[in-house]
Amino acid sequence: MEMVNLYINGKEVAAPTGSTIMQAADLAGIEIPRLCYDPDLSALGACRLCVVEVKGNRLLPASCVTPVMSGMEVFTESPAVIEARRTILELLVANHPLDCMTCDKLGACKLADYCYHYGVKESPFAGGEKHQYKCDDSNPFIIRDLNKCILCGACVRACEEMTGQDNLSYLYRGFHRKATTAGDVDYAQSDCVFCGQCVALCPTGALTEKTMAGQGRRWEIERVRTTCPFCGTGCNFDLAVKDGKVIGVLSNPDSPVNGRSLCVKGRFGWDFIYNEKRLTTPLIKKNGQFEAASWDEAFDLIAQKFNAIKDEYGPDSFAALSSARCTNEENYLVQKFTRAYMGTNNVDHCART
Amino acid sequence: MAGLATTFGSGAMTNPINDISNEAELMLLIGTNTTEAHPVIGYKMRQAARKGCKMIVCDPRRIDLVDDADYWIRHNPGTDIPLLNGMMHIIIKEGLEDKEFVAERTENYEALKATVEAYNPEYVAELTGISVDDLYTVARLYATTDKAMIFYTLGITEHICGTRNVMSIANLAMLTGHVGRPGTGVCPIRGQNNVQGACDMGALPNVFPAYQAVNNDEIRSKFEQAWGVSLPANIGLKIPEMFEAAHAGKVKAMYILGENPVLTDPNANHIKEALENLDFLVVQELFLTETAEFADVILPAASFSECDGTFTSTERRVQRVRKAIEPLPGQANWQTICQMSTRLGYTMQYDHPGQIWDEMAALSPSMAGINYERIDQVGLHWPCPSTDHPGTPFLHAGKFTRGLGIFQPSDHIPPGEMPDEEYPFLLSTGRILYHYNVTTPYSKGINSMWDREQAEVNPLDAEKLELETGSRVIVTSRRGQVSSEVKVSDRVMPGMIWMSFHHTATPTNELTSHHLDPITGTGEYKVCAVRIEKIE
Ligand code: SF4
Ligand code: SF4
Ligand code: SF4
Ligand code: SF4
Ligand code: FES
Numbered sequence: 001m002e003m004v005n006l007y008i009n010g011k012e013v014a015a016p017t018g019s020t021i022m023q024a025a026d027l028a029g030i031e032i033p034r035l036c037y038d039p040d041l042s043a044l045g046a047c048r049l050c051v052v053e054v055k056g057n058r059l060l061p062a063s064c065v066t067p068v069m070s071g072m073e074v075f076t077e078s079p080a081v082i083e084a085r086r087t088i089l090e091l092l093v094a095n096h097p098l099d100c101m102t103c104d105k106l107g108a109c110k111l112a113d114y115c116y117h118y119g120v121k122e123s124p125f126a127g128g129e130k131h132q133y134k135c136d137d138s139n140p141f142i143i144r145d146l147n148k149c150i151l152c153g154a155c156v157r158a159c160e161e162m163t164g165q166d167n168l169s170y171l172y173r174g175f176h177r178k179a180t181t182a183g184d185v186d187y188a189q190s191d192c193v194f195c196g197q198c199v200a201l202c203p204t205g206a207l208t209e210k211t212m213a214g215q216g217r218r219w220e221i222e223r224v225r226t227t228c229p230f231c232g233t234g235c236n237f238d239l240a241v242k243d244g245k246v247i248g249v250l251s252n253p254d255s256p257v258n259g260r261s262l263c264v265k266g267r268f269g270w271d272f273i274y275n276e277k278r279l280t281t282p283l284i285k286k287n288g289q290f291e292a293a294s295w296d297e298a299f300d301l302i303a304q305k306f307n308a309i310k311d312e313y314g315p316d317s318f319a320a321l322s323s324a325r326c327t328n329e330e331n332y333l334v335q336k337f338t339r340a341y342m343g344t345n346n347v348d349h350c351a352r353t
Numbered sequence: 354m355a356g357l358a359t360t361f362g363s364g365a366m367t368n369p370i371n372d373i374s375n376e377a378e379l380m381l382l383i384g385t386n387t388t389e390a391h392p393v394i395g396y397k398m399r400q401a402a403r404k405g406c407k408m409i410v411c412d413p414r415r416i417d418l419v420d421d422a423d424y425w426i427r428h429n430p431g432t433d434i435p436l437l438n439g440m441m442h443i444i445i446k447e448g449l450e451d452k453e454f455v456a457e458r459t460e461n462y463e464a465l466k467a468t469v470e471a472y473n474p475e476y477v478a479e480l481t482g483i484s485v486d487d488l489y490t491v492a493r494l495y496a497t498t499d500k501a502m503i504f505y506t507l508g509i510t511e512h513i514c515g516t517r518n519v520m521s522i523a524n525l526a527m528l529t530g531h532v533g534r535p536g537t538g539v540c541p542i543r544g545q546n547n548v549q550g551a552c553d554m555g556a557l558p559n560v561f562p563a564y565q566a567v568n569n570d571e572i573r574s575k576f577e578q579a580w581g582v583s584l585p586a587n588i589g590l591k592i593p594e595m596f597e598a599a600h601a602g603k604v605k606a607m608y609i610l611g612e613n614p615v616l617t618d619p620n621a622n623h624i625k626e627a628l629e630n631l632d633f634l635v636v637q638e639l640f641l642t643e644t645a646e647f648a649d650v651i652l653p654a655a656s657f658s659e660c661d662g663t664f665t666s667t668e669r670r671v672q673r674v675r676k677a678i679e680p681l682p683g684q685a686n687w688q689t690i691c692q693m694s695t696r697l698g699y700t701m702q703y704d705h706p707g708q709i710w711d712e713m714a715a716l717s718p719s720m721a722g723i724n725y726e727r728i729d730q731v732g733l734h735w736p737c738p739s740t741d742h743p744g745t746p747f748l749h750a751g752k753f754t755r756g757l758g759i760f761q762p763s764d765h766i767p768p769g770e771m772p773d774e775e776y777p778f779l780l781s782t783g784r785i786l787y788h789y790n791v792t793t794p795y796s797k798g799i800n801s802m803w804d805r806e807q808a809e810v811n812p813l814d815a816e817k818l819e820l821e822t823g824s825r826v827i828v829t830s831r832r833g834q835v836s837s838e839v840k841v842s843d844r845v846m847p848g849m850i851w852m853s854f855h856h857t858a859t860p861t862n863e864l865t866s867h868h869l870d871p872i873t874g875t876g877e878y879k880v881c882a883v884r885i886e887k888i889e
Contacts, residue, residue, distance in 0.1 A: 140798035164399035164421070188802075193786060195392065211798070224677035227664045227732075229657035230793070232543035233370065233391045234666025234732070239658055239677040246658055246678055256731050257370050257666070263392030264786065265793055270658070272795035273681075277640050279653035280682050290641075290651065295684075298650050299696040305633040305649070306697055309606045315585065319595040319604045322556035323611035324548035325792070326686060327662030327674055329709040331547070331554035332562060333690040333701065334610055340580040341699035345558050345567050345589030346604070349551040350612040 006072040021063035021074055022050055032076050033085060033114050035203055036152035037064035040259060041161055044153050049088050049114065053078040060084050086118050094125035095175075097147050105205030107218025111150060112204075129175065138186035141194050141210055141268040146178060149206040155179055155198035162197045162261050194264040200251040201260065209248045211271065216242040225252055228266040229325065233257060235266050246270060306342070315343030322349040355872045356510075356519025357539060360527070361748070362755025365549065367538035368502060369668045369734065369746040373397045373406075376536030379494065379501040383411040383433065383522065384508020384879075388418055389786040391506070391542050391667075398504075407498065409491050411436060412508065413781070414809075414851060415844045424491055428481035430781055430849065431768040431880050433509060437521040438765075439477030440492035441469040441528055449496035451530030458753065459527050461760040468762035480765060496529045500536030507544065507783065511878040514766035515870040527758045533749040543667035544784075550665035553720070553735070554713065558589030563717030579716055582699075591874040592618070599627035606633040610686075611654055615643035617854065618876065620832060621863045637689060640795060643857065652689055653682035660685040661706045663728070665735075668746070671723050672732035768880035769868030776830060776882035778814075778850050782861050783879075785853045794855060806859035807840040809851040810885070815841040818887055825888040828852070830881055833863030836888065850885060854878075 002017040008030050015024035020043070025032050035047040045065035052063045055073035060081060063074075075081065093115060100106045115121070136144035156168045156179050167190055171178050181190035199207040223238035236255035240248040249267050251260035282298035283290040293301075309317055320342070322334040331349070338347040358364035373380065374397050388395030395418060402408040402421040410419050411426040411433075419425045428436050444450050445466060455462050474485040481488075495501050503526055509518045523539055531537040543549050555562040565572045568586050577584050590598055592614070598604040600623075607628075614624050628634060628647035636648040645651050659680035665671045676685070684692075687709060691701035703709050707725040714720045722737035722744075733744035748754065772779050785803070793799050808828065810820060820826065824839045828850065837852065837859045845851045854861040866881035 140801055163396050224675050226675045227672040229546050231391050232546055232548060232667035233393045234670055234672055235393050241677050244678055258393045261393050261396055269793050269796040269799050271797055272792050273656040273658050275795040278681055279638065279641060279651060281653060283651040285649050298652060299693055302635055302650055302693060303696045306606055309632060313605050317605040319590060319607050321609040321612055322551055324545040324551045326547065326611045327660060328550040328554050328665060329662045329706040330686045330690060331551045331556045332709055332713045333687060335555045337690060337694045339584055340582045341694055341697060343585055345585055346595060347556055347589060348558050348592045349556040350614055350617060
């Protein structure tokens with residue numbers, strides 16, 4: 001790979017030819033703020049929060065779309081840059097419902113984080129018109145509050161470039177411009193397949209997981225990395241856990257197969273674990289009715305019956321059906337029990353492939 | 354999976370999923386509605402197609418990926434073998450086969466050549482209903498593209514000739530040298546999250562973990578030593594045989610872990626009778642399922658979020674599952690199985706599932722190099738014989754698992770049951786995006802959006818039967834009867850009705866055929882004959 005050398009904040013760094021200033025900075029471990037850039041999406045260059053100063057350039061270029069050049073001298077936090085970023089944030093905040101106290105995204109909201117970083121708390125531009133969009137909670141999975149939208153376009157690109165569903169685009173002009181569905185209908189009425197990629201990539205509280213609403217602040221959530229229990233693709237994600245309870249699923253960018261992509265089942269199907277029909281105690285059938293029993297009673301009865309049947313009819317009168325839904329370890333134990341103790345190879349699993 | 358195991362020596366997906374995005378120049382999809390059954394793989398295919406990778410979709414139904422495909426082959430249900438043989442006929446006639454690959458890495462080529470000789474384009478067009486031109490186009494495109502991958506799922510295996518279908522796919526890949534390199538291969542995308550792992554762990558009547566045969570004396574004595582018992586050498590019963598034996602009163606007791614064959618197996622009534630006939634049934638389950646209703650004892654199961662362990666994905670990647678919350682029933686499934694076994698008289702004692710894995714891995718050469726520490730962050734693909742082995746993302750490089758790949762030519766085998774005057778419609782079944790077999794209906798969110806069956810019927814048929822979307826119908830086959838709502842859609846061909854099998858209120862599998870693939874015992878879910886009547 002051909003490399004170019006440049007200077008960022010006075011430090012000499014090398015980057016592959018054709019990279020952007022932002023990529024070069026990322027490689028060198030220098031953080032440039034960004035709202036619309038995402039490594040998994042095409043670069044849009046829309047928010048301009050990533051501007052930097054380049055020696056000899058009068059304008060402040062957006063680092064996410066500006067290629068590096070040999071010998072370039074870049075400053076990522078110069079007074080001019082900071083000034084420009086503050087103005088951009090002030091403009092965004094001017095027509096933003098500053099709901100951070102109750103917003104479910106706080107703690108994972110880039111807008112709030114950057115405002116904090118640059119000390120933007122109120123806007124000299126405030127007082128103008130504000131959006132009064134109706135919140136879309138037409139479906140059980142996603143809350144869409146476009147009053148908090150900063151038009152970074154991540155959702156539009158995620159829907160097109162990750163899922164390929166092409167369900168979102170920009171409608172209207174000027175102040176009324178909106179990242180929304182065709183015909184500006186609610187998600188439930190659109191072609192949405194509820195993969196939630198738009199939610200995973202939205203940098204603000206405009207798109208959030210409905211199950212997590214009011215369940216806890218982002219910094220209180222423990223993330224437990226795991227593998228999806230639905231199909232054989234093997235997507236990884238994090239279970240969001242608060243006070244010993246799962247409250248949602250969050251994408252984990254380190255997932256080797258799926259990155260931050262998931263489908264509706266993996267992202268939103270987990271709530272079956274709290275269905276009130278879950279069985280929590282052993283049940284023994286007595287006179288055709290199931291009655292709750294202790295583990296001891298259940299194991300005693302099983303031991304007595306299985307052993308008696310094995311003694312009377314021989315090992316092959318027993319058969320076990322293991323599960324393509326359960327873990328490897330559970331499957332190993334089932335076949336070991338069947339073979340080693342029951343003495344039969346009558347073990348199979350329901351494999352619809 | 355017997356088809357690939359016979360031809361290649363391993364039944365598993367040959368190449369990794371990420372080859373779709375990183376390597377492939379052509380994807381041939383046959384009998385897989387990927388965006389619905391394996392959505393994230395489907396999304397990757399769609400992105401690859403949009404970036405210029407060619408895509409051929411062979412499916413009687415107009416699945417979503419047809420919109421992004423370069424070619425759509427709408428062949429008649431149950432005519433996969435003629436289609437594949439027809440492609441191979443053209444490839445051989447035009448000299449497009451990979452002669453070096455065929456000579457060096459395969460055997461039985463002459464037999465293949467002799468079989469496909471009869472499948473001239475005109476004959477194939479007649480059987481499959483596709484045009485001769487399309488057949489030429491896709492045959493040439495697949496043969497002449499350097500990196501071409503084939504994907505299939507249940508649309509191929511759930512036929513009376515499922516194994517033969519798979520072998521025919523393997524024939525095509527070998528004929529053109531599309532195996533053993535990145536961006537090529539034959540990829541059966543496995544259905545459920547851990548169906549690969551259940552097989553790998555030996556939850557099969559003929560093999561111990563890692564496909565080690567129970568009737569091999571040396572292997573058996575290895576397990577006998579490890580487990581401290583003597584072990585049976587005779588091959589056990591496959592699922593359909595188990596239920597037959599239960600019917601016949603030979604199998605008296607069963608233990609069923611986390612499966613619901615009453616809802617998911619073909620010919621549900623037959624299964625119910627078998628379960629009824631048992632002396633004693635234990636079911637370990639999350640919910641009181643249709644199958645659990647028949648139990649004498651139900652042991653409450655813990656969900657994936659309550660247990661530590663591993664799943665093995667369709668690409669043979671072993672990945673961690675982690676306990677995030679305390680088990681709702683108070684204990685994890687592995688603990689329940691151990692306690693049950695111990696109570697019966699065979700002690701099983703582990704402190705953590707990692708120890709169970711290690712015991713298995715020590716007995717399984719192809720997984721010996723995998724342990725929890727190594728897969729803590731990123732899962733590994735087996736075969737992985739030692740702890741310094743990086744895992745094997747693609748199989749059969751330079752050499753097939755069985756040595757030479759063997760061509761297994763097949764002739765056309767028509768479905769076991771075809772529409773006739775009394776049952777004029779062809780019913781095909783499958784999955785929809787929003788459900789996964791048996792757990793998703795318990796997700797309130799998912800179920801509130803997609804809570805009922807919507808049988809797809811072609812507009813032409815809908816007109817004749819005076820149906821519109823939302824009408825209700827009774828669907829009757831020789832085996833049973835269910836009612837369903839209808840969705841009028843040109844996704845299905847005229848003369849065809851398509852249904853899923855996720856909804857208790859419409860137990861589609863009461864209709865499906867009793868015909869089985871004689872080799873795997875897989876039910877013919879994809880084709881049976883039914884009658885449709887409108888309910889006023
Ligand atoms: S989206 Fe961000 S800035 Fe807006 S209210 Fe929520 S946390 Fe605050
Ligand atoms: S909804 Fe979120 S992702 Fe979409 S444009 Fe608005 S802020 Fe960006
Ligand atoms: S949930 Fe998925 S399909 Fe729906 S709008 Fe978001 S990205 Fe698009
Ligand atoms: S998230 Fe969807 S595609 Fe991924 S493993 Fe789960 S069910 Fe399959
Ligand atoms: S991050 Fe560069 S313009 Fe938005």
